[in-house]
Amino acid sequence: MAPNSAREPARASNGNGTGANAAPAPASDDVLPIGPPSGLSSIPTQYIQEQSLRQMLKNIGYDEAREDTYRLKGVQLIDTVRQSLQLPVKTFDTAATYYHKFRIRFPSAEYNYEDVALASLFVACKVEDTIKKSKEILCAAHNLANPGDNKTPDDKIFDARSRFTVGLERHILETIGFDFRVQYPQKLLIKMVKRMFPHNNTETDSEGQQFLRVAYDMSIDLYKTFAPIKQPTFTLVTAILELTSLFLKAHKDKIRALKERAWHTETGCVLETMLDLMDLYTQFPKSTKVGPMFEINKLMDVKIDLNKFVSKDRYQRYYGWCDRCAQESPEAHPVTPGSATSPATNNSSSVKRTAKTNEGTLRFVFNAENARQERELVAEYFTDEYEEYEVEVEEPIRESDGRHAGRSGGGHPHRNHGHEHGWSPYPRGRGGHHHDRHRGRKGHGHY
Template sequence: MAPAATSTVDDTVGGNEPRGPSPGRIITKHDFICEQHIQNLTHGVPKEEKYRLEGVALIESVREKLGLPAKTFATACTFWHKFRLHYGRTEYRFNDAALTCLWFACKTEDTQKKSKEIACASYNISNPSDQRTPDDKSFEKHSQSMIGMERMLIETLAFNLSARYPLGMMVKLIKKFLTREEWSTDFYPVAWDMAFDIYKTFAPLKKTTGTVALALLELTSRLTGLSQDKILAINCEDHQVSRTQMLEVMSDLLDLYTQSHKHTRLGALFPLDKFIDIKITINKEIEDRGIDFNSWCQGCSFHAPPPPFPPASRGGIGNSEAITKRFIFDRDAAHEEQEISRPYLENDFEEYETEVEEEIHPEPDRHRDRRGPSEPKRPSGPSHGRHGGRRGGGFGPGGHGGHGRQGDGGWHGRRREGRRGGGNFR
């Protein structure tokens, strides 16, 4: 007796309704991305920081060349960071992706520019001695590449074209808490440059607009030493902002200034020691509060939100999925649809064990002929065939082959193992 495990699959719901077709994978927008997810998505990506900073620098230089507003720059950098997180590897050219993000941001913010204009401005910046116009035929291939990459960018954004703009709120807060004489000197220019530098980090993707704006104000006052009593006296809770979130934004920005000092706007205006001193002060406050930005707490680890991008996307641009993608803007409607369709798409498995009788066959006699008992022995002795043939059993002029010499149709050899013309007969 031997146990055998079997399983049955119930392909019907209630025994009447069959399973329907798969509705595909539902994709919804993600307004915020956690620091833990960013660490997982960027882990193992070669030269991630290098390409991220070079992409933002290219967007900024082309924006200044074409005279685009700051809001378009903020939107383009947001698109660029999300695209880099989705396609972390470098199967594509980073400058093509950065220019595509800027071109699509121009459409989003109603500052219309053609793809050839974006490509031409980038070329003229890199080649000051060879200035060209957008009508040049050399930009045709570059334009087609940007058009093809635009579809990938739209799918990465899940058709969510909104982007946060902390620069506008920062200006409002400056005018609210400081007088014109206080912010019109050295405070406002430093805060404005810092607002551009913050888009070289992932802070705008992680935090709200108010959090980023208040963090910029406090870090500007610490850096310039102006109006510290008024800025530090602001109660962040009155603006629905957590102090922990502000510390994380300032920590990210100070890491940028200390690690990539030459790639920032304020790097040429302030010495590195100034940023290091402020970073020491901020780190001391973080340690006193017992904050860790790089790991989940034990109470939240079991309720962590899912990552914004699927792990399969780490394969790069060449990766393709057979399942249909559906983009839904209303997250509650997506959950409601999944609850309705789940009973029709799930398979119910029932496993059980049964005992069956197996017939045991006797082992064959080892001394018996290998050909088996049912196969007759092949004849031996002289052949009585009528056809001669050439040596090798082929078809010769004398007829079907045996093993005699090539002859005139008589029998000149013996038949071997009952083979006639190369075939078996029994």
């Protein structure tokens, strides 16, 4: 039997690669095949504005006094453990960024800040290719907290916490949306300081080293604020240089020589970052590296001067702030505290999932345009369309039966031609007459 011609491959072709027996070009519908439903798509964002950040903190019932302390302690724990394990500063930047992104979505009542900080450092070690086992990180944190009780990573006391850290690692990856983009301001900071202080003489080198020492410690303190998840690298570095020159009261002309437009930043963004750092230095000076270097009166004077400059030139405290949006934002109800089964008090390896997913699979897409095209392509197969129309229907009227003829007719209600069909509206008396329903009651009728 001859093979089916529809299944026969094309064998003859001309010089251009096409011929009489060539297979037809695929239709436009075959280019993008219809697959399974896209589920729930999540597009990660690298930066979050202050207004959106405050709304997210309000949704989790953010307690400012308590959560600020947890934020400082968590970043400080990451820094000390990083130094103990001799990890580079880029691992610290990555871990602190993941720590902030996780804590703005989940309250501390559900997840202990120490567990989140160590798990963020564990994820950052993998991302930055500075591999450390979870037990090594837990052991370093234990030895720092208990100097007289040094342990080794092979100790069995770290088995349960290691399983929990691995489970929390998956949750951190989903929280950041598998977006591993992190900025490293220290690298750019060193380049800009070298541009400000070229190697001409010994005096310039000493001034540059002193300036870099303060600026580099300030770049570490910067991660104790939310500025790294709000501003790009150029803005962070410019704010550090400006604030360092104000603290040292020197080299202002060299800072002004750096054009902000050439470094892809705005004055409002730089002022916002500087004020974020000044809030940190004036409220928690002992929890920072740069705060103990200067007197508190000097720090307050710098902050007052910055506030005067903002109000004089009519800058906003937070760049891009919308007063109308702040008034129209709905009031969020604070979440309830964690229960006894919360991972903060439970050492099991299972992690509490609080993502609000009703159906489908949560997918993370990095191209917003592709996600929009996919959503439009799939939406037509899952959209219910309804059409309303009116139909006139004639219903026949049912004829009354003989049992209720006495009720519907105009005659006597009890006259049924001698037949007792149906019910009587009034009970009969003992005398037998059907008109004596008031018999025996005085003042009603006759006796």
